[in-house]
Amino acid sequence: MEYLENISKPSKEEQRVAMESYSALAEALEQLHTENPEIEIEETQDKIKIPLKALKLLAKILQVTSQGKPISIVPIATEMTTQAAADLIGCSRPHLVKLLEEGEIDYTKVGKHRRVKFEDVIEYKNRMKAKQQELLINIMRADEETGLYDT
Numbered sequence: 001m002e003y004l005e006n007i008s009k010p011s012k013e014e015q016r017v018a019m020e021s022y023s024a025l026a027e028a029l030e031q032l033h034t035e036n037p038e039i040e041i042e043e044t045q046d047k048i049k050i051p052l053k054a055l056k057l058l059a060k061i062l063q064v065t066s067q068g069k070p071i072s073i074v075p076i077a078t079e080m081t082t083q084a085a086a087d088l089i090g091c092s093r094p095h096l097v098k099l100l101e102e103g104e105i106d107y108t109k110v111g112k113h114r115r116v117k118f119e120d121v122i123e124y125k126n127r128m129k130a131k132q133q134e135l136l137i138n139i140m141r142a143d144e145e146t147g148l149y150d151t
Contacts, residue, residue, distance in 0.1 A: 007072050079115040100116065
């Protein structure tokens with residue numbers, strides 16, 4: 001899917017501009033008291049009303065960009081191919097198909113092709129992250145009990 005392709009790390013110049021813009025936008029957001037503030041494009045003098053949630057999202061995008069991290073925006077209800085979902089999770093496509101067939105992630109079939117919802121893939125990824133953290137804590141506790149780990 002296109003939203004997972006052509007994602008590149010921001011250049012140093014983009015990071016610098018994003019940091020300056022983030023700082024200015026974060027300050028402005030603290031002073032806003034309306035749900036649809038109006039912004040002005042300096043070069044064209046166009047005034048545009050933007051939902052406050054969208055401005056907060058822009059601030060987050062600028063913050064992440066300033067840290068040099070690539071970013072992609074995907075509508076939550078977007079359906080993905082199994083390859084795109086596997087790339088997002090960080091596993092092989094055959095492993096993802098196995099997860100689908102085991103019922104770990106919901107999917108639909110379009111002809112012979114499986115499709116998964118972006119939100120279902122993210123939900124699975126978050127479940128696995130929580131499970132990993134729980135297992136690490138259990139390992140640390142076991143190590144503490146046997147004297148292999150000091151807190």
